[in-house]
Amino acid sequence: MKFIYSKIFFIFAGVLLVVVIALTLQVKGWLQPIEYVLLQAPQPVIKVVNWVVRPIVTTTKTLTSLKNLAIENNNLRQEVDELRQGQVELDQLKAQNEILKDELGFVSRTPNSLVPCTVLSVDAQGLTDVLNLSCGSESGIEAGQAVVAQGYVIAKIVHVGNLTSSAVLLTNAQQSIDAKVSRNNTEGVVKGSFGSGLIFDLVTQSADVQTGDLIITAGIDPKIPRDLLIGELGQQLTGQNDLFKRLTVVSPIKPYTVDHVFVVKP
């Protein structure tokens, strides 16, 4: 009997047809209820397993990094002292700024509104770098908006359904976001880099950028408000002869362990 008349061929062709229909429905967004059920169904078990697994992983990591803790502690103390000093200066500047604004009659900028969302699933392999979130267009989410975790931008929304939305991590090699150095407004672009986190790129060679400078959003993209924290500059990756400077950006957030995020509505 020829293969095309066999039972197995009919099954294969049937499944292929079903998948093509499902893909069409998915692209049009009509598969949302099924996607929502499949994403929500394992949540109770995931919560229980995480409740057991996470303390074990944290304890193991702490034990293996025990010898570095004292050094890290000293560095953090020093950083706290410096930040306290900086805070005093900022408070003074803020007070002066308020007085000047009042005198000039400036209207205060409205704060960004944040939509809280639960992370339903993450791509464990790190290829698509997708976070599936529990909020969609019904919560006012739109494609292109920034996703923030613990005060740091970690992803951008790429697809919005009624009940869920998908965001791609900034560490994805195809992602980029306009950014600037908070100290002196030097502009550049933060790009994802496969396997190496974030890179602050397209910075002119003459620009004054230093390790430890804070990187914030520049606000050029109308869907992403300015002054959202992205991370801190790390080591320089380029030499003197390169056209642009490239530096690593360090974010303390581990996106694969984040449970709750906020989507920033401009």
Add this chain to the structure above:
Amino acid sequence: MKWILYSIIILGLVVFNQTILTVSNSGAWVPNILMLLTLALVVLVEDLDFLFFAVLGGVWLDITTGLPIGGTTLGLLSLAMLAMWLTNKWLLAQKGPRYFLGAILLGTIFLKTWIWLYAALAQLVGFPIEVWSFVDNLKTLLPQLLMNLLFAYPIFALVDYLVGRMLKNNRHQKFIL
């Protein structure tokens, strides 16, 4: 009973992916357990049980990882069909586990290439996905291949045990009836 057990295994697999694999932050060092389970079923069970794993498990993983539906599903289905055809043609199942390892080696390469191609095609028809480069795909191939080979025997042994238990239960039930 069999289908409930299969559904629980698939649910367990999704939970494993979303907990232990994500918390450990292993990057590319992640085994494709669904592929291992499907191939083990092709080799150990003469029926079409692998279809259930390829379709339900594939669709579930596609949705949780943000892939277009069919990325994992059709890749696994094609791979399982091919493996079944080869198994029937050359009776590979009787020739020992090294052929199972060979199937995993070829299967990993096939599946990774398929998912990349499918994602790229889906992007062309308007699916919202950021397709990674082929070079990045190759970078993750070797770590995943090693992990798949490492997990091959435990998965094969687990499926063998479960299949044995199910056959034993079936015989026992027939005897009672």
